[in-house]
């Protein structure tokens with residue numbers, strides 16, 4: 001399937017068919033032999049997983065969509081990859097992304113854009129457009145993404161697939177190349193809610209190698225995803241995440257989803273989150289501040305590329321300058337500059353400090369909303385997939401795609417995007433959000449719309 005369609009889709013940066021075929025054959029052998037070893041197999045054993053190319057993998061390159069890491073091979077596996085390989089799910093390959101996960105369309109990849117399988121003149125969302133497109137185009141049944149401001153959910157929405165951002169700290173970030181460490185989470189991409197839940201269950205759990213990892217054992221999401229009963233469930237519609245800026249067709253599909261849930265017995269209430277107005281601004285300050293610091297490691301000495309200056313002297317500063325000038329794309333540079341500025345002495349309180357205060361206000365808005373609702377609901381993305389190139393020269397228009405997904409990252413809570421019908425032949429996503437550690441609830445609610 002990859003050989004047949006990926007020339008056009010460009011979801012994969014690297015494919016490892018050998019690992020997929022060898023693991024599948026091994027699982028077949030174990031199943032056929034029966035006995036304790038066969039019984040101990042994970043229910044997903046043998047099912048290939050495509051991995052966003054900023055999650056490190058032994059034996060396969062990791063580029064993060066950047067020229068900076070071209071040809072670089074990680075000496076170790078990310079914890080999620082270790083868990084997947086131990087359960088005998090092969091790593092099928094590495095998927096395309098906006099460089100270092102900065103973007104909403106996968107057009108900022110140094111390796112060319114990924115195309116939306118529904119309409120190849122349109123974007124597949126971002127930054128995890130490769131993972132979502134691979135799943136949507138039936139190139140992979142399961143994939144992993146990372147979600148800092150929506151990079152699992154928005155691609156799921158615009159490709160008609162399912163994607164989850166887990167509770168912050170519930171899935172190890174060890175081996176995920178950091179973009180904004182207080183916001184990043186690894187999560188599953190799949191074609192059904194239950195598939196996503198099973199992969200999520202497999203990758204979650206405490207990891208001593210991640211200092212922000214939660215200590216709790218993993219609850220069984222698979223069971224929640226099997227239950228589509230929502231009678232009596234209180235579902236809160238977020239007043240601020242609809243209206244201006246949202247396409248009419250997206251809002252129409254959203255209303256139909258609310259009707260479906262109401263007719264299934266859910267109680268639909270409206271919740272008010274007044275601080276969400278400032279969420280996008282706060283996110284782009286906090287994210288770029290953290291990203292500017294995380295990007296400092298790409299210095300031409302430790303990883304990947306090293307570019308020497310044209311002219312002597314060859315000092316360490318000049319090697320760093322030449323390497324970073326050649327290795328980073330425009331969007332990554334924009335964020336490094338923005339973040340460095342926001343963190344500078346004299347500006348820190350005005351920008352980074354204010355953004356952190358807004359983050360607290362957003363957390364309080366969610367707390368208040370969850371007092372009157374079990375889960376919250378909104379459109380995942382304000383628009384359907386837009387044409388390639390449409391927003392590439394306008395960073396602000398690109399950033400506005402994240403308006404509905406960012407609040408969950410700022411608050412650390414779980415959220416899922418599930419398909420919510422088509423608008424003029426293109427998929428629309430519906431997002432459910434639950435309180436921290438309530439990941440099972442987003443699967444339960446998401447299942448009701450399938």
Ligand code: GLN
Nearest residue numbers: 101103147148149150151
């Ligand atoms: N689109 C958002 C951004 O550009 C989110 C990125 C992400 O979640 N990795 O920052």
